[in-house]
Amino acid sequence: MSLTLHYHPLSSFCWKALVGLYENGAPFTPNMVNLGDPAERAALLALWPIGRFPVLRDEKRGETVPESSIVIEYLDRHYPGTVKLIPDDPELALQTRLRDRFLDLYVHLPLQKIVGDRLRPAGSKDPRGVAEARAQLRTSYAILDQQLILDQQLAHGGWMMGDQVSLADCAAAPALFYGNKVEPIGEGHPHLGAYLERLKARPSFARVLKEAEPYFGMFPKEN
Ligand SMILES: N[C@@H](CCC(=O)N[C@@H](CS)C(=O)NCC(=O)O)C(=O)O
Missing domain, CATH: 1.20.1050.10 (Glutathione S-transferase Yfyf (Class Pi); Chain A, domain 2)
Known part of the structure; x- marks a missing residue:
């Protein structure tokens, strides 16, 4: 599979990219990144030195795409699905x-x-x-x-x-x-x-929420 999304299921900006991916329907491999693990953090930094996710890697086109809005624009342009996420007009x-x-x-x-x-x-x-x-x-x-x-x-x-x-x-x-x-x-x-x-x-967002459910306990509470 050409596309890999480096992400975490609780991360809000990753949710944005995931909703785009599920609406678009492009097949991709999810790679969950634990930023608390030094090796996994280093691997993300090697892809995108800012060290934030989501980051989409496209092996076929040799592109690394950070920033949730750009991930969605990229999908729409290079892997168009049934839903047009950026209008033609x-x-x-x-x-x-x-x-x-x-x-x-x-x-x-x-x-x-x-x-x-x-x-x-x-x-x-x-x-x-x-x-x-x-x-x-x-x-x-x-x-x-x-x-x-x-x-x-x-x-x-x-x-x-x-x-x-x-x-x-x-x-x-x-x-x-x-x-x-x-x-x-x-x-x-x-x-x-x-x-x-x-x-x-x-359905796209309901799926994202369902996949995040096991991690909701990690969401920081008011203190
Ligand atoms: N402008 C970026 C924001 C990405 C972002 O802030 N991601 C957060 C998770 S929601 C992150 O990677 N945080 C990790 C950190 O700050 O170490 C985008 O749209 O993708």
Whole structure:
């Protein structure tokens, strides 16, 4: 098999790539990386010196592809499946990428900050940074909920870009799932909450969640 995904089943950015892979249907070999194991960490660093996953390795094309958005763009371009994750229309493609960026930068990164702070030892916590991250999440939820109403898409049972699932939904699934865990979306954002439920029921994301289940105990609790 040409494609190998270096990943961890609990990692939110890996979930994004996995949703893309399961939507796309391209066969791949999953390689679970334990970052606590020095040899496995060194192997990941050899592939991508930043040392973060997901990383996709394509032996056939001799390419190493880091960054979840780029993994999905790469799949769409070189291993197109039945679902087109980046629309052909350039304007729609731009909107898709904007939503992907919004979800990564203004939902996913703040939630990562909150979870990361739980792992810091006492005395090295960053309460101000966490409060800012929570405020960012609340602002982002409100923008998304409002945007979804304006678009008439999510309010009517659709996906980020309308009827077709796209890169933006791959980004939304982990960002909203984990975001909701650390800063609940709540009843004030009904469209966003309903959209998250639809994502959870979608077979690609339901599969990702099922595969992560054995590892959920490793998710850092609030302290
Ligand atoms: N911008 C990157 C972010 C990747 C990322 O932050 N991955 C986290 C897991 S969700 C990671 O590798 N963390 C390991 C570490 O920081 O040592 C992407 O979109 O793939």
